[in-house]
Amino acid sequence: AQKVTQAQTEISVVEKEDVTLDCVYETRDTTYYLFWYKQPPSGELVFLIRRNSFDEQNEISGRYSWNFQKSTSSFNFTITASQVVDSAVYFCALSAKGGSQGNLIFGKGTKLSVKP
C-alpha cells in the first residue's frame, strides 16, 4: 500500500521563527517521487519541489529546505525565518510506479499559521 502521513495537523509560529513540517511515506516501490505543494487561502495548489527516490541530496531554495531520508522514509520541509506570507496548508505527496499512472497520493496536509 502507498501512503503519506503528515502527523502535524496545525502549526502556529511567530514570524522569523524556523519551522519544520514532517512527512512520512510508505511504498514498496524502489522508484518513486516525492513532492511538496503549498495551498494558500486562495485555494490553488502550488508546486514547490519534486525529488526522486535515487536522489537523497538535501535541497535548499531560498528560505526553504528539504531533508529526504530513505532510511526513515521521511521527506521533511523546513522554512527558515518564516513570514506571514508562508501561512498556508502544505501537502506532501507521493507518486510511485507500482501505483497508478503517476497520480499523486497526498497526505492530509499541515496548516501553518505565521503570526506577525
Next chain:
Amino acid sequence: DTGVSQDPRHKITKRGQNVTFRCDPISEHNRLYWYRQTLGQGPEFLTYFQNEAQLEKSRLLSDRFSAERPKGSFSTLEIQRTEQGDSAMYLCASSSSPLGYEQYFGPGTRLTVT
C-alpha cells in the same frame, strides 16, 4: 503560458441535478488528472488521461461520474444525479511525460449540492 484553467469556479446545484465541469490543461501537457478535495483533507485521485485515452479510474469514481478528453485537449467531468456527498472541490492537474513529473493544478471548481 496561462496555466491550468477550470470552469466554473463555483457551482451550486440541487440534489439530483447533473453538473459538468471543464478543465483546460497547460497546452503542451499530455497527461491530465482529476482530483477531489474535501474540507480538511488532501486531494484524492479520481481519474487520469494520457492524451485522449482515459487510462485509470479510482474506486472513488462511481458510475454517476464520467470524464472525457476529446482530442486530447480540454477535459470535462460530469456528475449525474448529484448527492450531498458530492460537495467538494474538484481539482484538475496536468503534467508532461515521463512519469513522475510534477503536476500543475488549476484553481478548482467548488461544488455545493443543496
